[in-house]
Amino acid sequence: MKVIITFLSLFLVVTFTMKAQDFTSSLYETYENYKELSLDKRRIKYAQLVPLINKLKSNPKFEVKKVGESIEGRDLSLISFGKGGTDIFLWSQMHGDEPTATEAIFDILNFFDSGDFTKEQKVILANTRLHFLPMLNPDGAEIYQRRNVLGVDINRDALRLQSPESRTLKGIRDSINPPFGFNLHDQSRYYNAERTPKPATISYLAPAFNYEKDINEVRARGMQVIVFMNDVIQNYAPGQVGRYSDAFELRAFGDNFMKWGTSSILIESGGYADDREKQEIRKLNYVSILSALYGIATGKYKDISLDRYERIPRNDRKLFDLKIENATYHLNGNDYIVDLGIHRQEIDDVSHTDFHYNSVIVDQGDLSTYYGYETFDATGYKIVPPKATEQAIPAISNVDRLMDYEKWVQAGFGYLRAQNVPKDKAHLPAKINLISQNFKLPNFELMVGKNPTFFLEKEGKRTHAVINGFLLDLSQPFQDQKFGNALIYR
């Protein structure tokens, strides 16, 4: 009899675990059915959310309430549904330039609107009541900046509450007093999981509520839910989860939520190779959050031991977009070996709806403890300064359609002089920089803070170009090679 019971309970445990995994893996596989297609790039604006929120208002499944206004008068809306006793409050984008989870929230709302996965949705909605506040800082989102228009970082305003957005956030917490709160952010794409070359695509934190970083019941619950999510996300981004620093910040919301009795869970969307617009990361957010809701609704997280939280690797910040290793640099008659760390920095257009790259060398020297999304081993390669053409080419009708420039790059030119460099443009899609007729190219210098445009030469032969931080293999056709943009200098 005992054997049978043991066998039976083992069977139950196995089927339950399998079911949880089935659900989360189905979430990943069926994601495209629920993706909110009107949000497809990071620089989303409040005006794009308005029609989505209006649609929810006329949908009896959801209760939509105006809960506040930003400084510039944009509405803050709370979307609530579910009949269970466990309140879960989720808010996104308190930092205006951190939109990934806002997109994921609308995917999640589409998921619940669909009624698919009937059994799992029933479990979630019978046990929890969900409250979503997407885009807490719409004024910041408008100009794609972290702070609100008061110039305040809302996440340092939890005590002083000078921003209306902060007061709304605190007011909702106090009125619902939820046991769980999800604080949804984006972090730098240059974070990696400690001592690995893998980006911290998702980072989690159950923040401390005091300087001693004590663990009480409230914080422990947050840690357990994080481990539950981590177990899921490891299936889709193995090794790409980090643990955000738990240094106590007296003025931050997550830390204070913990103090006020809400298990706050920070999710940070970081970087992922070839995913500048973070659409894969958005999908991981969707899977992570829905898994957590399911874990909370079923109580499945409760058995998780806390030491597993500590085993999630810490966040580190050791990534470059492009790392060039062991290149030879000739200076004042001597050769030196240097590594280069390059960031492809984003410069917003005036409308803050799109951006272009302006790359910078952010570190050079021995970078053996750093990693790159792209790494090039330049052992035996010499760094060669780029040339600029002397004769200006005739007027170009449209710089976006500049053709036939490849021969110049092949011949060692990084800058093409042109007669009519447009006054209102800073970049072009061609893989060569453009300079105005009288532009004087400064002497080449390999230095932190400079734009990386140069050539690599091996045994006297030019093999690669680096144009505005993008590496081109000169032996391959240009059109197939990954490239952002080149720059225009006047």
Ligand SMILES: [Zn+2]
């Ligand atoms: Zn943030």
